Amino acid sequence: MLYFQILANGLVLGGLYACIASGFSLVWGVLNVINILHGSFIVLGAYLAYFAYLKAGIHPFLSIVIAIPAFFAIGYGLQRLMINRIIAAPVLLTLTLTFGLDLMLQNAMILAFTADFKKLVLDPPLGTIALGQVVMPVDRIAAMVLALALTGMLYLILSRSRIGRAIVAVRMDREAAALMGVNVARIYAVTFGLGVMMAGASGPLLAMIFPISPLGGPAYLGKAFVICVLGGLGSVPGAMIGGLVLGVVESFGALWFGPEHAITLSFTLLILMLLVRPQGLLGRKGYE
Amino acid sequence: MNRAFLFGAMLAAGTAAAGGVHAQGVIRIGAPLPITGPLSPEAKKQQRGYDLWAETANRAGGINVGGKRMKVEIVYVDYQSNTPRAVQSAEKLITQDNVSFLFSPFGSGATKAASSVSEKYQVPTIAATASSAQVYDQGYKYLFGTFTPNETLTDPLTDIVGRVAPSVKRVAILARNDLFPLAIAQEMEKSAKKRGLEVAYFEKYAIGTLDHASALSQIKAQAPHWIFATGYTNDLLLLRKQMADQRIEAQVVTMIAAPAYQEWIDGVGKLAQNVTSAAWWHPAVRYQGKDVFGSSENYVKLYQAKYGTLPDYGEGSASAAGAILQLAIEKAGSIDRAKVRDALSAMNEMTFWGPVKFGPNGQITSLEPPVFQIQNGKPVVIHPAPIRQGDLQLGVGY
Numbered sequence: 001m002l003y004f005q006i007l008a009n010g011l012v013l014g015g016l017y018a019c020i021a022s023g024f025s026l027v028w029g030v031l032n033v034i035n036i037l038h039g040s041f042i043v044l045g046a047y048l049a050y051f052a053y054l055k056a057g058i059h060p061f062l063s064i065v066i067a068i069p070a071f072f073a074i075g076y077g078l079q080r081l082m083i084n085r086i087i088a089a090p091v092l093l094t095l096t097l098t099f100g101l102d103l104m105l106q107n108a109m110i111l112a113f114t115a116d117f118k119k120l121v122l123d124p125p126l127g128t129i130a131l132g133q134v135v136m137p138v139d140r141i142a143a144m145v146l147a148l149a150l151t152g153m154l155y156l157i158l159s160r161s162r163i164g165r166a167i168v169a170v171r172m173d174r175e176a177a178a179l180m181g182v183n184v185a186r187i188y189a190v191t192f193g194l195g196v197m198m199a200g201a202s203g204p205l206l207a208m209i210f211p212i213s214p215l216g217g218p219a220y221l222g223k224a225f226v227i228c229v230l231g232g233l234g235s236v237p238g239a240m241i242g243g244l245v246l247g248v249v250e251s252f253g254a255l256w257f258g259p260e261h262a263i264t265l266s267f268t269l270l271i272l273m274l275l276v277r278p279q280g281l282l283g284r285k286g287y288e
Numbered sequence: 289m290n291r292a293f294l295f296g297a298m299l300a301a302g303t304a305a306a307g308g309v310h311a312q313g314v315i316r317i318g319a320p321l322p323i324t325g326p327l328s329p330e331a332k333k334q335q336r337g338y339d340l341w342a343e344t345a346n347r348a349g350g351i352n353v354g355g356k357r358m359k360v361e362i363v364y365v366d367y368q369s370n371t372p373r374a375v376q377s378a379e380k381l382i383t384q385d386n387v388s389f390l391f392s393p394f395g396s397g398a399t400k401a402a403s404s405v406s407e408k409y410q411v412p413t414i415a416a417t418a419s420s421a422q423v424y425d426q427g428y429k430y431l432f433g434t435f436t437p438n439e440t441l442t443d444p445l446t447d448i449v450g451r452v453a454p455s456v457k458r459v460a461i462l463a464r465n466d467l468f469p470l471a472i473a474q475e476m477e478k479s480a481k482k483r484g485l486e487v488a489y490f491e492k493y494a495i496g497t498l499d500h501a502s503a504l505s506q507i508k509a510q511a512p513h514w515i516f517a518t519g520y521t522n523d524l525l526l527l528r529k530q531m532a533d534q535r536i537e538a539q540v541v542t543m544i545a546a547p548a549y550q551e552w553i554d555g556v557g558k559l560a561q562n563v564t565s566a567a568w569w570h571p572a573v574r575y576q577g578k579d580v581f582g583s584s585e586n587y588v589k590l591y592q593a594k595y596g597t598l599p600d601y602g603e604g605s606a607s608a609a610g611a612i613l614q615l616a617i618e619k620a621g622s623i624d625r626a627k628v629r630d631a632l633s634a635m636n637e638m639t640f641w642g643p644v645k646f647g648p649n650g651q652i653t654s655l656e657p658p659v660f661q662i663q664n665g666k667p668v669v670i671h672p673a674p675i676r677q678g679d680l681q682l683g684v685g686y
Contacts (some may be wrong), residue, residue, distance in 0.1 A: 001511050005534075007503035040495075107324070115328040118554030119529075125308055139534035184684045194524055210498065211525040211555060219496055254502035259463045259493040262502070 001133045001263040006251045008134050014247025018048025019205060020220050021227035022239040023198025024149045026158075029234015030191045031172040032091055033083060036098040038199050038224060039217025041071065045203015046212045047113055050120045060204040062144070064078065071200025076193035084185055092133045102217065109214035115263065117211045126208075148240070150201055154194065155236045166189050171234060183210025226270045241281055313358045315351060315623055317613070318381030319613070320402065322475040325369025326496075329521065330394050330602065334416060337606025338362050338391065340496040341614075345580050351614050354621035360610075362389055365564050371398045375535045378402040382409045388623050389413070392431075397467040403431045412616075413607040415445055417602060419568070420471040424649040428631055430625075433651045434605045434612065434641065436569070438472045441544065441566040442479040444671050449514065449540055450483050451681045456539055460489035460512035462527070469518035472544055476516050488512055493613050497523070500530045504521055507536065514540040515684075521546045526554045531686035532559055540564060541684040547662055548600050560662040562684045564670075569601040569608075569641060570658045572669050572677060577639035579611035587640040608641035615639070 024038045046065050052058035086093050126138035158164040169177040170187045179182050231242025245265055253265035290611040319338055320471040321331040342360050350357040363385050365373040374393040390406050392415035399418035407415040407428045419435035449456055459480045463473030470492060477487050488510045507515060509684055517527055517539045524546035547565035562563045571588045580589040587607065591599040616635055620627040636645045643654040659671035660678060668678040
């Protein structure tokens with residue numbers, strides 16, 4: 001019975017992880033930009049949900065609807081105004097830029113929200129459901145379902161819409177896409193906007209589960225790295241699979257090796273993956 | 289000639305500036321703190337405590353140093369929650385900022401690391417947040433701590449549970465793998481075994497853990513009567529929530545150190561009910577002190593007037609560190625480091641923090657830390673008897 005509970009724990013955790021990583025993976029895969037800001041945008045989304053619930057009684061699920069356009073706009077603007085200027089420079093430069101912006105955002109959040117930990121407490125709580133002996137919290141299941149929906153939406157945008165096809169085209173071959181009439185600068189901005197939107201939209205989901213702190217971003221970012229390498233860069237289904245695999249591996253790792261080694265295990269997995277299959281589970285060679 | 293004169297003048301001016309801290313009648317105290325990084329909430333608390341002391345001491349005209357009043361100034365350095373940098377910060381404060389005294393960095397680990405620097409330069413150092421015995425076992429002469437050893441928290445707790453709930457037999461312990469949280473968990477294991485309780489589960493989780501579900505599933509499978517978990521605010525917010533997520537119940541649930549903080553109580557909401565904890569101080573204690581704050585009551589009043597909330601033990605300890613240093617300087621009648629060190633070592637005074645007397649290793653021995661329980665959203669002191677506000681309630685649910 002314990003194994004079923006651990007598996008269930010791992011799957012719902014994996015859903016959250018997928019949610020954390022999908023936007024990050026998209027931006028890294030298409031723009032070749034390692035967006036260090038990603039974690040802090042999740043935190044900002046969590047604060048949005050926290051204050052919306054506290055001040056106006058808006059349920060975190062509804063906050064996602066507010067977060068989607070707001071964070072898309074932030075991402076689009078940021079790419080257009082700042083990142084675009086150095087997008088052709090080596091990857092270290094964009095990394096440094098987003099790192100610097102991340103420090104600014106973190107400190108701005110400390111000033112605005114104080115460094116105290118906050119927690120969104122739903123009243124009444126969503127509770128738990130039991131399948132036999134296996135107990136699962138409704139908020140995590142809901143977060144997982146929503147994460148799947150968001151990731152699915154992103155996948156549909158990329159595979160069905162005109163702009164999505166343009167994003168994929170730019171990812172495959174920037175020059176050829178430009179020759180076909182794709183406005184590359186605009187596609188970059190849209191992609192970055194989508195990445196930030198995913199971060200902002202997962203914020204309210206994570207706010208129901210994790211404590212919120214202005215400096216919580218790097219922990220999410222660490223997970224996002226591992227998941228991207230596991231799943232394959234730039235692949236949306238890859239982020240989903242990578243997240244679920246990491247969640248399950250961490251859960252069973254904590255059971256078999258003790259909870260103190262769960263994090264070590266995930267980074268060991270990262271190194272093994274880089275050695276054995278650097279393109280990730282669902283990534284294709286040459287894309288990374 | 290001219291150039292040599294200019295150089296000489298600059299050198300003299302530089303020396304005057306460095307040594308001038310004394311001439312101007314200001315006592316500078318260095319405080320390396322994790323102002324940014326994961327420990328920043330703790331640093332903010334420390335800062336509040338130190339600032340309140342400095343403000344109160346200065347408002348009273350400063351510290352009486354052998355009949356002369358000297359103001360105090362606290363020099364903060366941010367070590368970014370990075371312990372090696374805390375050690376460098378302590379050294380910088382002593383050698384470049386010319387502070388006379390030091391307050392330790394946050395927590396047992398960083399305090400121990402930085403104490404070797406203050407010992408090397410023979411700078412009296414007061415640790416406001418270090419309780420683990422391992423911090424004080426180095427034979428150092430210049431380190432003094434305001435927290436009693438960890439077992440003074442777990443021993444009374446185990447006694448009370450044994451008395452009120454004799455049916456509690458099986459304990460599960462989950463600890464953050466960090467110096468203080470792990471040390472207190474190990475003390476709990478000893479306290480429990482000494483009283484014939486079975487420790488059915490003892491595990492550590494890594495710093496930065498985002499999920500406790502697996503550990504909790506294992507704990508649930510053991511059906512313990514008493515769950516004892518350690519960690520800081522973020523860890524225990526998540527842990528308490530995840531206990532409810534798995535419908536875990538126990539007669540007694542103890543968490544150290546988060547329930548001493550109001551933001552933990554606010555953050556878990558109804559799940560805080562009946563969670564027990566222990567800390568070195570509580571705003572409910574009542575001592576009549578000889579320090580600058582006078583009574584515990586007056587301290588709480590001053591704190592509330594400045595910050596609008598109740599002080600917790602971390603903030604209280606930071607203020608106590610200042611008040612104790614002030615008492616020592618006044619007793620020594622000098623800011624000579626060796627004399628102040630001797631005054632600290634010989635101290636036997638009552639303060640708002642409680643009776644202050646340091647053992648031969650520098651750690652305070654005179655305090656009796658309160659045990660408390662969250663009842664209806666409020667902390668209720670259940671031990672020691674003179675400040676008791678209520679009885680231990682059993683049963684923690686989801």
